[in-house]
Amino acid sequence: MTASIATSQTILVVGGGISGMTAALEAAECGKQVILVERNATLGGRTALLYRYFPKMCHPTCGMEINLRRIKANRNVRVMTMTEVLDVKGLRGDYTVKLKLSPRYVNSNCTACGECAKAVDAEIDNPYEYNLAKTRAAYLPHNMAYPMHYVLDPSIIGTQDADKAKAACKYDAIELDMQEEVVEIKAGAIVWATGWKPYDAAKIQPYGYDRFANVITSVEFERLANPHGPTGGKLLRPSDGKEAKNIAFIQCAGSRDENHLRHCSRICCMASLKQTHYVREAYGDSAKSTIYYIDIRVIDRLEDFYLQVQQDPTVGFIKSKVAKIVEDKESNLVLHGVDTEGYHRYATTHDLVVLAVGMEPETNGIKLPDDILLDSSGFIEGSNLPAGIEGIYGAGAASSPLDVNRSVQSATAAALRAIQVVHKTSTVEGVR
Amino acid sequence: MSELNQKAVAKYQNNFLKEVEERVEDGEWVSMCMQCGVCAGSCPLGPHWEHSPQKIFRMIMAGKRDEVLTSDSVWMCTSCYSCIVRCPRKLPITHIMHGIAHYAHRLDVAPKGQPTRELARVFWNNLIKTGRVNELKFSLAVYFKDGFSQGIKNLMSMQGIALGLVKAKRLNPMEIIGGHKCKDVGGIQKMLAKAKEIEDRRQGYSS
Numbered sequence: 229m230t231a232s233i234a235t236s237q238t239i240l241v242v243g244g245g246i247s248g249m250t251a252a253l254e255a256a257e258c259g260k261q262v263i264l265v266e267r268n269a270t271l272g273g274r275t276a277l278l279y280r281y282f283p284k285m286c287h288p289t290c291g292m293e294i295n296l297r298r299i300k301a302n303r304n305v306r307v308m309t310m311t312e313v314l315d316v317k318g319l320r321g322d323y324t325v326k327l328k329l330s331p332r333y334v335n336s337n338c339t340a341c342g343e344c345a346k347a348v349d350a351e352i353d354n355p356y357e358y359n360l361a362k363t364r365a366a367y368l369p370h371n372m373a374y375p376m377h378y379v380l381d382p383s384i385i386g387t388q389d390a391d392k393a394k395a396a397c398k399y400d401a402i403e404l405d406m407q408e409e410v411v412e413i414k415a416g417a418i419v420w421a422t423g424w425k426p427y428d429a430a431k432i433q434p435y436g437y438d439r440f441a442n443v444i445t446s447v448e449f450e451r452l453a454n455p456h457g458p459t460g461g462k463l464l465r466p467s468d469g470k471e472a473k474n475i476a477f478i479q480c481a482g483s484r485d486e487n488h489l490r491h492c493s494r495i496c497c498m499a500s501l502k503q504t505h506y507v508r509e510a511y512g513d514s515a516k517s518t519i520y521y522i523d524i525r526v527i528d529r530l531e532d533f534y535l536q537v538q539q540d541p542t543v544g545f546i547k548s549k550v551a552k553i554v555e556d557k558e559s560n561l562v563l564h565g566v567d568t569e570g571y572h573r574y575a576t577t578h579d580l581v582v583l584a585v586g587m588e589p590e591t592n593g594i595k596l597p598d599d600i601l602l603d604s605s606g607f608i609e610g611s612n613l614p615a616g617i618e619g620i621y622g623a624g625a626a627s628s629p630l631d632v633n634r635s636v637q638s639a640t641a642a643a644l645r646a647i648q649v650v651h652k653t654s655t656v657e658g659v660r
Numbered sequence: 661m662s663e664l665n666q667k668a669v670a671k672y673q674n675n676f677l678k679e680v681e682e683r684v685e686d687g688e689w690v691s692m693c694m695q696c697g698v699c700a701g702s703c704p705l706g707p708h709w710e711h712s713p714q715k716i717f718r719m720i721m722a723g724k725r726d727e728v729l730t731s732d733s734v735w736m737c738t739s740c741y742s743c744i745v746r747c748p749r750k751l752p753i754t755h756i757m758h759g760i761a762h763y764a765h766r767l768d769v770a771p772k773g774q775p776t777r778e779l780a781r782v783f784w785n786n787l788i789k790t791g792r793v794n795e796l797k798f799s800l801a802v803y804f805k806d807g808f809s810q811g812i813k814n815l816m817s818m819q820g821i822a823l824g825l826v827k828a829k830r831l832n833p834m835e836i837i838g839g840h841k842c843k844d845v846g847g848i849q850k851m852l853a854k855a856k857e858i859e860d861r862r863q864g865y866s867s
Binding site: 486488522548551552564567568 | 694695696697698700701702706707711712714715745746747748749750
């Protein structure tokens with residue numbers, strides 16, 4: 229073993245979603261020192277914004293709580309939120325990583341009492357509701373936030389709102405002079421778990437996501453269905469707030485398309501099948517869901533879920549990729565296309581259209597270490613370095629379009645590889 | 661059945677997909693179609709044809725040779741390119757539609773009297789005579805393609821426009837005798853014959 233000698237035993241995990249949390253915990257529970265960095269103000273990532281999981285229809289808050297308890301109980305994990313990786317230098321066993329810490333303007337004295345939010349007047353689009361709702365500019369990201377601390381939006385710093393928030397805080401938790409910091413840390417191995425983002429649906433011009441209020445994305449629909457979401461769990465149309473009972477789900481909105489994302493995003497078929505449950509639960513037999521698809525791609529045991537949805541008389545399936553959407557005077561949406569089972573031309577009207585948007589890797593648009601090798605869609609395929617001397621591993625949806633279950637598997641595998649790096653190199657260091 | 665058609669049938673037996681892949685322009689793309697139907701839904705002439713592009717592709721794969729080659733639908737394409745722009749697999753659908761129409765025409769199995777086909781035929785025959793399009797003769801040929809009495813009717817309905825064009829010096833009645841031509845008519849005809857020879861060889865029509 230001459231390739232590298234670990235000078236750092238620390239494993240850096242980039243991204244605090246379900247994959248990053250899992251990788252960090254698996255490594256930490258094996259006794260390794262872990263630094264978990266997250267760009268947002270809370271851990272949990274996109275998983276925490278889902279209403280339910282498929283196929284068991286359980287709530288993500290449950291798994292979140294378990295993982296947060298594991299983190300709180302483990303001294304080996306150091307969590308840094310509002311932190312981004314600026315630069316990675318060095319090789320396996322000896323990375324120097326530059327981190328940028330953005331100011332939260334709230335310190336750890338915060339008890340999440342919420343007095344600052346009451347004092348502040350300014351409102352911002354709430355990114356944790358996919359901008360479907362506003363929130364006060366002093367806010368808690370969501371109910372499962374970790375750390376359970378409020379955040380001040382940078383837009384109110386220097387205004388009266390910031391002073392009001394500070395005055396309202398009884399715990400001396402608000403520090404308006406917090407500054408951005410850049411720090412350097414050492415790491416022996418890195419797990420890159422930056423996850424995914426929903427494909428920008430406005431780019432799919434014929435579907436009119438940017439023109440029609442009642443065309444929404446699947447991640448937005450998750451928020452509508454959520455009792456803690458902007459509509460209190462009611463499936464209300466954005467245009468007029470009426471109940472949407474006749475809902476169309478359009479599959480492959482961006483995925484499997486050389487003009488958009490060339491890969492199959494794998495989760496969207498199951499996500500839409502799952503979301504038909506939300507519609508049925510809301511309206512019973514008067515619900516109507518219609519799935520427009522090229523082909524339904526559900527794999528192995530998930531097939532059972534598909535078969536079960538097929539039995540539901542409120543759910544219809546049309547084998548056709550919708551060609552275009554037109555809005556009528558009542559803001560209903562007319563879907564035009566030709567089906568493949570008989571080649572019938574259709575023009576069907578729906579209250580609400582949910583685009584099952586594809587997963588775009590978050591790696592598109594952030595600076596990556598040079599070692600990382602991406603595939604043609606931007607997912608992490610491996611390392612540019614020869615096998616055996618690499619020390620950065622992709623995990624979860626940063627490496628492939630994966631559901632939560634498979635992200636956790638992927639993250640565990642990445643953690644094991646990272647552990648091997650710091651373990652092997654440290655053993656060598658100790659012996660020779 | 662034309663000789664070319666008989667030879668094609670003998671050569672490819674029941675493998676129409678292979679025939680299309682080898683002989684139709686961009687035919688090798690056909691098997692890439694995943695039957696999503698976006699082309700059919702995006703086509704502005706969609707409601708007017710019997711076979712949508714994705715149906716044509718499926719018919720090719722299913723070996724429905726006669727139905728595809730005699731289909732009126734491939735002649736409906738106006739080259740708006742909506743299908744190519746939107747196809748998730750980037751199939752050059754417009755080109756394939758023209759390729760099938762062209763191939764059916766070469767085999768002489770394309771629908772008789774199909775207006776697009778007739779217009780193209782009249783245009784081509786007009787053009788190759790002198791190397792220049794004689795618009796007067798072209799118009800007359802189009803008007804009289806459905807018989808003498810229909811031709812007279814067409815003429816009467818268009819006479820106002822024709823007189824206007826003559827007055828504006830956009831139409832020369834003397835074009836009816838000979839008309840303008842390119843400098844080397846023999847040369848251009850030789851060129852076209854050579855091009856046909858090369859194409860026939862490339863497409864496998866001649867040995």
